[in-house]
Amino acid sequence: MNAAMPAPVAVVTGGASGLGREIVRRLHAGGHRVAVADVAAEAATALADELSVRGPDARAYTVDVSERAAVERLLADVLADLGSVEVLVNNAARTQARPLLEITPDELDEVMRVNLNGTFFACQVFGTRMAEAGYGRIVNIASLAGQNGGTATGGHYASSKGAVLSATKVFARELAARGVTVNAISPGPQDSPMVRDLLGDGLDALVAGVPVGRLGSMRFIADMVALLASPDAASVTGACWDANGGLYLR
Template sequence: MQAQHDTPGTAPVAVVTGSDSGIGRATAVRLAEAGMDIGITWHRDREGARRTADEVRATGRRAVVGHLDLTQLPDAAEVIDQLADELGRLDVLVNNAGTGTMTPFLELDHDTVRQVLDVDLVGPFLCGQRAARRMIQQGSGGRIVNVTSVHEHQPRVGAAPYCAAKGGLGLLTQVMALELAEHGITVNAVAPGEIATPMTGQTDTDVTDESRPGVPLGRPGDAREVAAVIAFLAGPDASYVTGASWVVDGGMLRMGPQAGSHLTDDAWRRP
C-alpha cells in the first residue's frame, strides 16, 4: 500500500461500509485521523452518514457518502467503485455493514436467512471483489478488513444465519488472503464481542458504567476500541499481517460468548 500523503487528493482512500454509526463511524474517523480520505456508506440512516462525514472533514480529510443496501445484490456493490471514482483511488476497504436476527432455528423462514446471508456474507464478498480489482489495477497493494464477530468462532442460540454468515466470512477472509497476497493486498478479520453500538441497543453508552459479569474485563467494548484494531490492520505497521482474525471481545471467547453474555454474577472468578 502506498505511503500516506498530506496533500488533499493524494491521500490514501478508505471505504468503510455501514459507517453511519457505531463501529463504522468510529473506524471512519480513526482512519481519517491517520491521514486517509473516507468513503462512507449508509443503509437507513442518511443523517447519521452526514454526521460521520462532518467528523471526517473536521480532521482535515475528504469525505464522500453513498447509499448501500446489501439486500439488493449484486448491483449494490457498485457503490465501492462509485466512491473510489469520486475520491480518485481505493487503498482500504472495511466491510463493516451487517445485520442479524435472534430467532430460534426451527422458526426461521427462508427470506430471513437469505437476507442475513446476503448482508453479512455475500455483500462483503462482492464488495471485496470490486475493491481488490481496483487495488490490483492501481498496482500499489491495499488492505481489506472484514468485520466479523466472536460468532465467527463460536455459536449463539437464536443466531443461526448470523453465525453461519460470520463463520463463512471468517473463512472467506482466509481464502482472500491467500489469493490476493501476490498483489500486495492483505486481508484480515476483526471479530468484536459485545460492543456498545446502536446494533446492541446501546447508543451513547459509557461502557465503564456497564456491568458484564460474564465478560472477563467486566464491561462491553467501545466502538473506538474496535476501530483502533481496524486502523492498525489498515495501516503500514500491519504490512506482514494477513489471513488472521483479531478478536476484540474483552475475553468473552475464553468464557464462550453464550456464557459471557448470560452470566449474572462473578462466582465464576472464584475457584
C-alpha cells in the same frame, strides 16, 4: 506518507452508525479521506458533512451491499470522486434476534445476503481494483458469534459471520502476492446501542459472564481496524484478531 501525495482513501460499509461510525471517525482522524457507505443516506451524509469541515475529504454513498451491481457502482463512484481506494472495511451487517429453530427461509436469506454476500462481493470488486494497483488493505468485521456459535444475535447472524471468516482466508490467499492484505476482526459484545437493544434486561447477566467483567469498546475496535489498514501491516493477512473479553480463547 509524502506530503505531496493525496491522502489515502478508505471505504467503510455500514459506516453511518454504531461501530461503522467509530471506524469512519478513526480512519478520518488518522488522515484518510473516507467514503461513508450505507443504506441510511441521511445519516451517512450528516457524518460526511461533519467530518469534511475539519479534516480530509469525507463523502457519503448510498449502497445496498447485498447487490453486487450496487457494490460495483460504489467503487466507480468513489474512484470518480476521490481517485483511488486503498482501504476497504466491510462492516455492513444485518442482525436479527430470533430463536434458532424459528428462523424462516426469508430471514436466513436476508441476513446472509447482507453479511456474507455483501462482504464477498466487496472483496471481489474492490480486491480486483486493489490488485491491479498493487496495494490494498481489506478488513472484514466478523464476530465472536461466528467463532463460538452464539445465538444471542441470531443463529443466521452467527452462521454468516463464520462464513465471513472463511471468506477472509480465501481472499487473503488469493490477493497476497499482489500487495493486498485481507484480515478480520471478531469483536465480542460491545458497549453499543445495538447490543443494549438486543439484550435488554439480559445485559447485566451477559456482562457478569465476561471474564474481564465489562463490554468491549467500539473505539478500540476502530483502533484495531486502523492498525490493520496501515501500510506497516503488510505481513499480516488471513488473520482474525479477537477482542472478546476472554469469552473465546484459542
